[in-house]
Amino acid sequence: MKKKKNMINVDCMICFYVMKAGDKICLENIIYQTPFSPKNEIDYDFQYNVKDFEGKNTIHIMPATYSNGIEGQFIISAFCESPISLKKL
Numbered sequence: 001m002k003k004k005k006n007m008i009n010v011d012c013m014i015c016f017y018v019m020k021a022g023d024k025i026c027l028e029n030i031i032y033q034t035p036f037s038p039k040n041e042i043d044y045d046f047q048y049n050v051k052d053f054e055g056k057n058t059i060h061i062m063p064a065t066y067s068n069g070i071e072g073q074f075i076i077s078a079f080c081e082s083p084i085s086l087k088k089l
Contacts, residue, residue, distance in 0.1 A: 011065065012038075013038050014036065014037055014039075014064070014074075015063075015064055016044070017064060018059060018060075018061055019059065019060040019062060020053050020056065020059065021053075025060070025062065061076055061078075
């Protein structure tokens with residue numbers, strides 16, 4: 001009897017980008033990218049560094065899938081020692 005292999009659909013693997021706020025989304029604004037994960041949850045302990053963000057208090061967190069055109073719902077949860085707000089762009 002053959003065992004079934006669990007096939008991971010690479011197209012649906014997820015990650016997220018932490019970016020400097022700017023006029024547009026571009027590679028130059030990416031501060032960090034999580035590794036792509038086949039799971040439906042990613043945890044990342046982010047340490048804000050003023051130097052990385054050029055003194056700005058706004059960052060962008062952008063979820064992404066490995067392949068273009070794959071869309072779905074997502075939830076972003078953030079915990080911080082100081083007051084923060086999350087806004088949908």
